[in-house]
Amino acid sequence: MSDLVITAPFTEDQVRILNKFQHSGFFHPFTCGDEACPRNSAVDDGILVATEKGWECKCGNYTQDWAHSFMVDEYSIDTAEETLNNIKNGNYQGGN
Numbered sequence: 573m574s575d576l577v578i579t580a581p582f583t584e585d586q587v588r589i590l591n592k593f594q595h596s597g598f599f600h601p602f603t604c605g606d607e608a609c610p611r612n613s614a615v616d617d618g619i620l621v622a623t624e625k626g627w628e629c630k631c632g633n634y635t636q637d638w639a640h641s642f643m644v645d646e647y648s649i650d651t652a653e654e655t656l657n658n659i660k661n662g663n664y665q666g667g668n
């Protein structure tokens with residue numbers, strides 16, 4: 573099965589890595605699923621915050637209890653961040 577997920581409660585380490593993922597630019601971050609969320613006026617545009625109990629939106633009206641397992645793959649996040657920075661700074665060396 574390719575779409576592996578992890579479910580809350582998350583460990584302290586998973587929380588740290590999930591929040592790093594949310595701001596890494598490595599894929600689109602999870603955002604609030606509440607229709608009434610004041611996303612555009614909220615800090616971070618409704619980007620969900622990971623806690624040990626699961627995801628929460630700062631609007632207080634939305635929680636989510638699962639994440640993709642690749643979202644806690646810190647090595648991939650770190651190298652993706654480095655790759656994206658290299659592209660941005662014109663230092664990308666190519667993949668081969």
Ligand SMILES: [Zn+2]
Nearest residue numbers: 604609629631
């Ligand atoms: Zn929200």
